[in-house]
Amino acid sequence: MRANFVLSEVATGLRRNLAMTVAMIITTAISLCFFGAGLLVAQQIGEMRALYYDKLQVSIYLKDNITPQQKDALQKQLAESPEVIGTEFVTKEQAYERFKELFRTQPQLVDTTSAADLPATFLVKLKNPERYTVISQQFTGAPGVDQVQGQSEALDRIFSGFNGIRDAAIVIALIQALASLLLISNTIQVAAFHRRAETGIMRLVGASRWYTQLPFMLEAAVAGLAGALLGVGLLVTGKILFLDKTLGEPIRAGIIPDVSLSSILMITPWVALAGVTLASIAAYVTLRLYVRL
Numbered sequence: 001m002r003a004n005f006v007l008s009e010v011a012t013g014l015r016r017n018l019a020m021t022v023a024m025i026i027t028t029a030i031s032l033c034f035f036g037a038g039l040l041v042a043q044q045i046g047e048m049r050a051l052y053y054d055k056l057q058v059s060i061y062l063k064d065n066i067t068p069q070q071k072d073a074l075q076k077q078l079a080e081s082p083e084v085i086g087t088e089f090v091t092k093e094q095a096y097e098r099f100k101e102l103f104r105t106q107p108q109l110v111d112t113t114s115a116a117d118l119p120a121t122f123l124v125k126l127k128n129p130e131r132y133t134v135i136s137q138q139f140t141g142a143p144g145v146d147q148v149q150g151q152s153e154a155l156d157r158i159f160s161g162f163n164g165i166r167d168a169a170i171v172i173a174l175i176q177a178l179a180s181l182l183l184i185s186n187t188i189q190v191a192a193f194h195r196r197a198e199t200g201i202m203r204l205v206g207a208s209r210w211y212t213q214l215p216f217m218l219e220a221a222v223a224g225l226a227g228a229l230l231g232v233g234l235l236v237t238g239k240i241l242f243l244d245k246t247l248g249e250p251i252r253a254g255i256i257p258d259v260s261l262s263s264i265l266m267i268t269p270w271v272a273l274a275g276v277t278l279a280s281i282a283a284y285v286t287l288r289l290y291v292r293l
Helices: 002-016 018-055 068-080 092-102 107-111 129-139 151-194 196-204 209-246 248-252 261-289
Strands: 058-062 084-090 121-126 145-150
Touching (some): 018 151, 018 209, 018 261, 058 068, 058 129, 068 084, 068 121, 084 092, 121 129, 151 209, 151 261, 209 261
Antiparallel strands (some): 058 145
């Protein structure tokens, strides 16, 4: 009987303040959508690290006038380095073949470039690509070395961009969360005022403060859950309308990991938990501080 009464009170409260409830759900949904987007971006960064870091190489470009002795000395140093797990020597001719393959869609550039324009190179695979600077410091300025370049530099710039997007999403989520908290607080206050006579009678006949507060907290929790589900729906819509179309080619080429529906489903419990917890805590604090039941 008590459970039926509480549930009926929750349904009545949601219907009675329908406009404010809808506003609360939408605000919460936007907040949790950005929160979920931040989680997805963080997940993508991890997947991209796993995808690219084991393929990264350091390029040691050699001078044209390097002597065989200098080349052999460099090769020996690389073989003895504890940071290195493998090396590959690329001649000028091999570098030119790779250049033609890489820029095959730009024939004018290929026609104006020859093998003599490209340096011979040592391609170095590291145990830990993030320690590129160790190799750079060791071989920069060495006899016969023209330049040392690590692919991880470019990748770190890409990751920095992703980190910026993630941080921006989290900041927007926090701002929207604050708006949601204020709206939830206001909604609970209005709902409690409209039902002050009912709750007053309940207290007179012996109902505990917790029992009279429970319907309001459940109302907020239901609205928070609805906002979370709507937020997840916005993420799915964004994936279909934006990611799958705008970034479809890089994803199919394997350049960028795909944001699959399973990835969104994996973060759904966390988004739902955040929505329910946020709304419930806001309702409880409001009832304790501003409403006397």
